Amino acid sequence: MLRVAVVGSGPSGVYAAQTLVQQREVPGVRVDVLDRLPAPYGLVRYGVAPDHEKIKSLQGSLRTVLEDERIRFLGHVEVGGPLLSTGRLLELYHAVVYCVGAARDRLLGIPGEELAGVHSATEFVAWYSGHPDTAAEAFDLAGVGSAVVIGAGNVAVDVTRMLARGEPELAPTDMPQPALGVLAGSGVRSVAMVARRGPSQGKFTTKELRELGTLPGVGVRVDPAELALDPAYADPGAAAALPAVARRNLEVLRGWAEQDPDGTPRAITLRFYLRPVELLGGPGGRVSGVRFERTAPDGRGGVTGTGEYEDVEAQLVLRSVGYQGVPLPGLPFDPATATVPHAAGRVLRGGRVSVGEYVAGWIKRGPTGVIGTNRPCAKETASSLLQDAGALARRELPDDPLDALRAAGLEPVEWPGWLAIETAEAALGRSLGRGSVKIPDWTGLLTAAAADRPTG
Template sequence: MLHVAVVGSGPSGCYTAQSLVQADPEVLVDVLDRLPCPYGLVRYGVAPDHEKIKSLQNNLRSVLEHERVRFLGGVPVGPGGIPASRLRELYHAVVYCVGASTDRHLGIPGEDLPGSWSATQFVAWYSAHPDAADDDGFVRDARSAVVIGVGNVAVDVTRMLARGAAELSTTDIPQAALGALAASRVTNIHMVGRRGPSQARFTTKELRELSGLPDTEVSVDPAELALDPAYADPSALPTARRRNVEVLRGWAAEASAPGAGSAARTASRSIALRFFLRPVELLADKGRVGAVRFERTVCDEDGGVTGTGRYEEIEAQLVLRSVGYRGLPLEGLPFDATRGTVPHLAGRVLRESAVGPGEYVAGWIKRGPTGVIGTNRPDAKETATSLLEDAPVLLRKDVPGDPLAALRAAGVEPVTWTGWQAIERAEAALGASLGRSVVKLADWESLLAAARTAAP
């Protein structure tokens, strides 16, 4: 039997495991994850109110419950955990599906002021990631928020800031985050992009959700839309971007309609979508962020933007940057620092332009942080195909009969599938005790304690 370790239990890891066991009945797969819970960004990155997308966990569950797939959570690989070199000794092949685990920075003065966070940190907090900040410091004392970026994550965090407690209480959001958002005094939210609406990265479905938020006014400045050369005639744009422009044009028209001003004043919260503004500095007020200074930009001949030397300040006690993700180097693997990925050939790790059978990548660490969840399927299949083509060479390697014994001998006690099921039961019980449905456990101690209640 070919025994493969897949590092990472998010969509790319699960789809890789699925491709392997479906293609070859002589393959066993251990799916390892640093966290005690599976599903990666489907559990810890999808907003709580997006229950349809979160239901993809059911598809990933079917993979991890396959008779030749084994989930081993709580197994860090690399510094502080199982060395990558040791993992390669225990398995015929290792596939790294670890995603892009850090966010990009703005690189401007004031970015490190209290009240300035990455959207990644905010998402981790309301998604109950056990590494997340364990307090309500995101929204405490904030009245106005600025979200820098115009992708789907930016839309998500904007929507979560404007959501009412009654709507969120039916989701699996952790109790502490629910309480903090319920007490939030944030009423004004600006989502700001340095380029125009035709270049925004959000999907139309996500964008439209903003206008459906109760007691919330959404506004767009027609003058900023008009700065985009594609605004007047968006017909030449790709379909998704054309629809975005059409939605924004509709909102701008509604805002200028007779009576719109009085209707807007009755809303408790406002969301303003701003374009052609580049952040240049976060300004301090009493030791924390108090405003963001932006420079007006215009389109240039190369399809980018240039500064105009005209500036504007937007008040904000909370700033969330959402300008992209980036992969980090992995112990023992080559790394392309420019792209934030591991060099590869059809998923095979490349060392000095040469393939060494036994090491593979899939997902964002392979291609960069692009695409949607479904993009991981063909990506994972390509890597699985390469691995199985290498199987005759890989099978010449001697490996232990069961790597689990070796992991335990190294002091690692993995959370198995029964442990994960115990966590699920504990989260259901917590929700019932709070008069809610399932409520996520938000810290390492609670997760591991719940896992230990599983039957041996």
């Protein structure tokens, strides 16, 4: 029997586990899926906007995999922490697949990022998604009238939409009650989503973009003059050469540029060809605005500064300019790419394959692609592991690694514990007159998980 640990229960980790147990070439594979959190599903639970029910429904297919009798979920297990090193983990399993994602956002690298009111979109998403590492009081929007979101990807669109939504649309979601209360009482009336390049180069999908135009009581503004700066906007030949999604995005933006959104209680403004150069401070050390430099196409797919500047008012600034992987103690790490060096998923140490260690997902390839991109990525890694199975399985292992984890002082949350959390979240929602509501703190999650254990 080949015993494998998969570290991370997001899509890449679950897809890796699924591939390993459903293949037929190597019989008897058993997989433990470990996660630092007591809840599974990774960014599907903690990174997908709560009003995106269709994407969140992917939890159902991930759940089916984790309920396979050949797979065991062990939450609340931190690998690389003081109780469990990567070396010790490899002693307990024939192979370890690290699927730990890219947990840190990129900085803008401009003056003023230390000001109050300046956050990463990653932190904002984690807060309204109920991630237990984010304090419930992390955001206070009562005194915020204007917000700026810097970025042009789907995450930027998500946080822009969440800032503009009202309580009636958010209450039916599983958003934690503290976050719902803050957003319901928000003073935000204007949100500007700003990109340094043109509309044809936006990284958002058309479906996400269109959603901004369907929000009740929200008008969308687009400056035709900024659209006209994009060479593909006015040139049918250049537009025809664009990918289909970019062409569709331009048509959506063109439609908004021709509308008059005045009179709506809230407004979203999409800005292009503006590069942030400084975050401006106001009273009490809080951000008061963003200074942008106007950019222009450089003819090579990039932009260049023009020396013209514009200040945009904001009491809240969210940067959404990409994710980065972070080093896991005990694993090699390439700071240039923020990934673990590998060959077809096999971890490389000093350029040589590290026997029994593998990677999949964002920590393998960088933060690229959509959720489905993780499936072929995980399959490649699992295929490499299965090719190595004969040599890996020769090593004798201790008995059930769960016993060793407990002996080390860890208290793993098994699948019944996760089901107990689900039950507690459903009960919390009923008590609030809502559907299931996430428990957003460590104490609450672990207390709920312990409900499946016998007393005494």
